[in-house]
Amino acid sequence: MINYEPRVKTHRNRPSVDAETADYDPRLYETAVTAEPVQGPAAIVEEHLDFFRQEGYLPVEGVFDGDEVRAASEGLLDLILGRVPEFQSIIFESKAAHRLESLSDEERQDAVRRIAWFVDYDERLRAMAMSPKLEAILKRILGEEPKLVQDMALIKPPGIGREKPWHQDHAYFNYPVGTRVTGVWIALDPATVTNGCMHVQPRGHRAGPVVHFKRRDWQICDTDIMGKPCVAVPLRPGGVLFFDSLLPHGTPANRSDQRRKAVQYHYAGVSAQPCGEEERLAVFGSEGKDVEC
């Protein structure tokens, strides 16, 4: 079973709008290399786990079926449309800020940037996070029973979905750097190079932690990323990207007219012990106080 302790909620308690962000150099995401996913969880063999250890990531298609993807998407929609009034952890895109009061339901789902800490509020999203299919893969990656340490979703709406600049997820987590933490990014729509699929720096996790700075976000400096190897990871709905929390990754803006919903969960081994924020800031940089992934 995946372990999970309902969190003490220290996160935002009302919807907000994210700050404006600057544009970026598209060369940060230029690549001719596209990942080759494993075709289904049953096809994962030891060689794929070696690939994960060496390269820092492993895309797997078909982990969730159409019904599971639909259920999770409906869960997100219910939260976004305010059908669970106690749930407030929603951040809207700045480009939609001026019209928030007048949005139809259809428009509202295309105005959200990020929602987080939702598994306590929606059983379909909790079921996805606790999926035995994920558990089986995570146990092989982590070497022990997993525990859920974070849940969030970047929605990246058509036309206005902003970039998520290159970063290491571990820079956001108060766990000592030696702790294994695995990211699980699940496509709920087709994720493509044009609507902002994941981009990863293969083997980048092996160089260890990188100091982050507050620029367009809490991120790795563009100059540390430009010219480094980059792999695009398109996925079909229900496909999953497993990645090491030290792997530099990012997603370009969604300038297409296609939705790109995804949810992202993070897991550590049950034995992992958190550390204080000061330890994280000492490693990843002092500008990272109170940042959220």
Ligand SMILES: O=C(O)CCC(=O)C(=O)O
């Ligand atoms: O979903 C995305 O666009 C990127 C998610 C991500 O990299 C993160 O929040 O750590």
